[in-house]
Amino acid sequence: MHEDIDVVVVGGCGHVGLPLAIVLANTGFNVVALDIDESKISQVNQGILPFVEIDASDALKTAIADKRFIASSDASAITSAKYVVVVVGTPVDEHLNPDPEAIIHVLQDLREYFVQDQLIVLRSTVYPGVTRRVERWFNENVPGLSVAFCPERIAEGKAMEELYSLPQIIGARSDEVFDSASKLFQGTASSLIRSTPEEAELAKLFTNVWRYIKFATVNQFFMMANDFGVDFEKVRHAISTDYPRASDMPSAGFSAGPCLFKDTMQLGAFSNNTFALGHAAMLVNEGLPLYVVEQIEKKFSLEGKTIGILGMAFKANIDDERSSLSYKLRKILMFRGEEVLCSDPYVNDARLVSIEEIQARADVIVIGTPHDVYKNLEFKVPVFDLWNMSGNGVLI
Template sequence: MPAGPRISAFDFDVVVVGGGGHVGLPLAIAFADRGLRVGIYDVNEQAVKTILAGELPFREEGAAEALQRVLAAGRLEATVDPSLVSRGEHIVVVIGTPVDEHLNPDPHAVPRALHECKQHFRPGQLLVLRSTLYPGVTRRVETLLADEGIDIEVAFCPERIAEGHAMQELFSLPQIVSARSAPVLARAGALFATLTETIVELSPEEAELAKLFTNTWRYIKFAAANQFYVMANDQGLDFDRIRTALAQDYPRASDLPRAGFAAGPCLFKDTMQLAAFTDNSFVLGHAAMLVNEGLPLYLVSRLEARYDLASMRIGILGMAFKGESDDIRSSLSYKLKRILEFRAKQVLCTDPYVSVDDSLEPLEHVLATADLLIIGAPHLQYRELAAPVPVADVWNLLGQGSVI
């Protein structure tokens, strides 16, 4: 795609489309904190209002202070007006490829969203695709823009952060950048060099797979740990005790994670995208999905063998998809809840961080009411829990073993 003339008369160095979410907002804050003029465009009006008030719409360690700092300095603005896109030199689009209820990716989601913004693109802009993309979507976007006669450059620079650690990892992790030509690669690299010292260059197709491989590899590692947990637990043995022993001063086993719910908005979804990319011949990925998604039912089945669940009130501690998070997207704690609602007398749920679920109960009420507790998300505050009833703790958060 031919590059248009560079235009320097932009109001913003960067405009983040979808900048009110878990990926876009930390990135926008990070750019602004490094001195760039940053605009956020997001369709979520409440999120925009919250940001402009100097507050975060979700938990992200270290981001609140930085947000207030860049707002006070006048380096960050947010709006629901899409015309903001025309005012940015670099347009970072944080819209990924979703997976439908049949586990099929929608490769048209990103091009469709960009089509709605096409009237606001200007020559001289760099369009940076940031979220996970199904392989080939970058090229599809390039074709779409060319067919529409929109003369802007395109790069794919996948995010690599873990929720809760964005404000550290954006500045410390190497940044992958990809584009179709050396000048665009250099331009994308220069943008992200404002955040991190190390820039890794790939082709768009390589970068698309690199992102999927990264998340899938994590998902497979969690599945291995969960499968090992089931093997040990079925024999009445403590997997976490075994894991700790085999990893002690032994680097080749140091990355074996604890057992527990492997969920959230990325790992499962991206594993299924990679499976679709291989015409559903990704046996290892599907096996990992069966192990991880099957863990809630396994735990309930083990508990049923020991307790009369039908007569018991069960308390689930932690409904976020991981510890120290308020994000419930694809959380397996909710899958656990659905299973228990059919098998137990009553299910009570609590979480110190989740605010979007009105059905949650205070921790004190759950502790006073439940006959059995299950740790769903390993929030650190549960470590000192003085539980008056048995606790099923696959994470071994309490340090009393993981056998169920």
């Protein structure tokens, strides 16, 4: 396939890169998913997904069978491609600082493979100004390429649906760049929205941070209502029923994962740490596990107790445990109780135990992640459920 490559996705075996690479292959492009993780590459080439992504498995097998898709660590594939999509991770560091050079470092390693007339599509969520920085880097190092910023806005677990159903924002500085990027996405996205790269960079960050603040708002409401002895789910029902202006009010719950928190911190750094609303949202969302433990301790002493946590992924029905607040909860409980047993049907972690072991041994149980499989379980011990899995409300 090497001479006929249309698209190389750098970070192509990741949570965002792989679904995109599969979907582009199934719309007719010849795609190489370039990655540095050999074990993921090997899995993917055997048609095995390295993570849970609904409906992606068959689509991957189709793309491989049609010979339109291959995963590889051979970066020379870039030289034959028309489009190079960059979608590597852009985490904040241990001091919550973003790394505006993360993308440049990846490009530097690949420098010898870029050729004139390619379109570089940045798709990672980036610190504002990174597209301009990348354009400058190419001008100085490999002139004659174009750059667009086309953010990914899917939610994990919904990629195969949302890559088709969501509009694609295309941050382009010229008609030529917009037209070229449009050709990449026109077979998938529901519509195309043109903006400048800077507008697109902010659009992506604001999208995530808006969501994070919404979750923080309901989490704070939940704590207020709970402290007042009121079930927040009943309040939410009263607010949102047949009332369009609040119909999208989310329920309370652990709000975490690899994107919302770190993108809020990216925006905090971007605004010279004057983003009071973002930092307040972080305190509320990150404080929720502590609040839950406090509520448990008002009812039981945890000393000498075995506590079970059901669900370790950062959200329901997926296996991604990155930045999951269930792990923060585990850490807090390990300090307060005798033993903490954790379970998750999807997460790959040797420390986890079965649901049955938790049912048999735990003195108290906390639902960390509302996986559907927990819906009809019966428990003989108290269960702290801020997700309303039982349908009995969220007063804890």
